[in-house]
Amino acid sequence: MRRDKYEKELLVAQLAVQRAAILTKRVFHEKAKGTVDKNDKSPVTIGDFGAQALIIAALQHNFPDDAIVAEEESAKLREDEKLRSTVWELVKDTRLDNPDAEALLGGPIRDADAMVELIDKGNSPGGAHGRIWAIDPIDGTKGFLRGGQYAVCLALMVDGDVKVGALGCPNLPVDDAARLTAGIGENQTDDDGHGVLFSAVLGHGATSRPLATVSLDPELGKPISMRAIDDLTQANFCESVEAGHSSHGDQAAISHRLGITAPSVRMDSQAKYGSIARGAGDIYLRLPVSATYQEKIWDHAAGDLIVREAGGQVTDVNGKRLDFSVGRTLANNKGVVAAPLAVHAKVLEAVQEVLSSKL
Ligand SMILES: Nc1ncnc2c1ncn2[C@@H]1O[C@H](COP(=O)(O)O)[C@@H](O)[C@H]1OP(=O)(O)O
Ligand SMILES: [Mg+2]
Numbered sequence: 001m002r003r004d005k006y007e008k009e010l011l012v013a014q015l016a017v018q019r020a021a022i023l024t025k026r027v028f029h030e031k032a033k034g035t036v037d038k039n040d041k042s043p044v045t046i047g048d049f050g051a052q053a054l055i056i057a058a059l060q061h062n063f064p065d066d067a068i069v070a071e072e073e074s075a076k077l078r079e080d081e082k083l084r085s086t087v088w089e090l091v092k093d094t095r096l097d098n099p100d101a102e103a104l105l106g107g108p109i110r111d112a113d114a115m116v117e118l119i120d121k122g123n124s125p126g127g128a129h130g131r132i133w134a135i136d137p138i139d140g141t142k143g144f145l146r147g148g149q150y151a152v153c154l155a156l157m158v159d160g161d162v163k164v165g166a167l168g169c170p171n172l173p174v175d176d177a178a179r180l181t182a183g184i185g186e187n188q189t190d191d192d193g194h195g196v197l198f199s200a201v202l203g204h205g206a207t208s209r210p211l212a213t214v215s216l217d218p219e220l221g222k223p224i225s226m227r228a229i230d231d232l233t234q235a236n237f238c239e240s241v242e243a244g245h246s247s248h249g250d251q252a253a254i255s256h257r258l259g260i261t262a263p264s265v266r267m268d269s270q271a272k273y274g275s276i277a278r279g280a281g282d283i284y285l286r287l288p289v290s291a292t293y294q295e296k297i298w299d300h301a302a303g304d305l306i307v308r309e310a311g312g313q314v315t316d317v318n319g320k321r322l323d324f325s326v327g328r329t330l331a332n333n334k335g336v337v338a339a340p341l342a343v344h345a346k347v348l349e350a351v352q353e354v355l356s357s358k359l
């Protein structure tokens with residue numbers, strides 16, 4: 001079956017993520033310099049709002065009829081004049097160092113009022129109909145603050161199915177061959193050799209390219225694929241840093257059951273999906289810690305597609321594909337199990353054995 005290549009959507013998504021990541025990197029460095037408060041939540045707040053505004057501006061310019069589900073809303077900015085002007089100062093001079101690319105995204109936002117309004121365009125309830133973009137302007141808040149991993153995430157869903165995904169990971173190595181190491185979740189840098197942009201279009205594979213390379217050529221990326229692994233004992237698995245986001249205990253039991261000897265690699269954000277998609281790691285486990293938490297679509301949409309297009313399978317703990325068609329959350333799913341297609345069933349079996357042994 002011939003599938004739509006979504007060329008313009010992919011290009012706009014890539015450039016929008018690249019532009020937003022310029023802003024998040026500036027915020028990170030200004031935090032380090034003490035220009036923004038290091039100790040409260042303000043760096044991430046500034047980065048979240050600024051990145052979301054820039055991405056929505058690009059989407060509205062190119063696809064004005066599309067709906068948007070984004071993580072943040074503008075209430076805090078409307079009531080805090082100082083925060084609003086801090087964010088605006090950053091947004092107003094964040095641009096791509098490529099005039100054609102910048103023009104494609106619609107150029108600068110008009111003023112601070114327009115910026116605040118753009119942020120609120122991300123309030124769609126989501127659902128199973130039409131074109132809906134999902135945005136997480138900074139995924140992995142804690143990683144961003146720690147100087148570990150975070151991601152700028154954007155995906156397009158059409159009738160509830162993810163068609164296009166882009167993930168900007170400023171602190172991951174550019175080199176696809178760099179295996180995950182224990183220290184990747186902290187004290188990373190976005191200097192030379194770091195910053196990668198993963199993307200995928202349904203039916204057309206997944207790619208990676210340097211986050212810093214701004215180009216109007218959507219074909220610039222190198223194809224990525226998961227590592228072929230038949231001996232699961234040699235697998236390398238990754239999980240959240242935060243014990244409150246997924247069950248480290250269950251994940252350790254699953255990995256033990258699979259005979260995996262390497263310790264887990266802990267890192268924040270959808271950088272985990274990108275990392276396994278390019279074979280830097282093999283398995284991503286996200287076992288629920290709470291019976292009530294519903295995963296958000298913007299935390300998974302891009303990563304789910306990128307892993308599947310790289311030869312992986314992504315399901316929940318019951319073996320169901322992630323269902324992006326039911327609103328702003330993955331209300332029909334529990335947890336995430338992502339692994340190369342050939343071994344996913346085996347991993348899922350271990351997941352279910354561990355979970356049923358707890359009942
Ligand atoms: N109680 C929770 N359980 C699972 N995920 C959570 C929870 N609270 C927040 N998150 C979100 O989980 C994602 C991070 O997951 P990870 O631990 O894999 O890095 C983030 O999107 C974070 O939001 P945020 O986007 O604000 O950082
Ligand atoms: Mg998130």
Ligand SMILES: [Mg+2]
Nearest residue numbers: 071136138139
């Ligand atoms: Mg976020």
Ligand SMILES: [Mg+2]
Nearest residue numbers: 048071138141
């Ligand atoms: Mg958040």
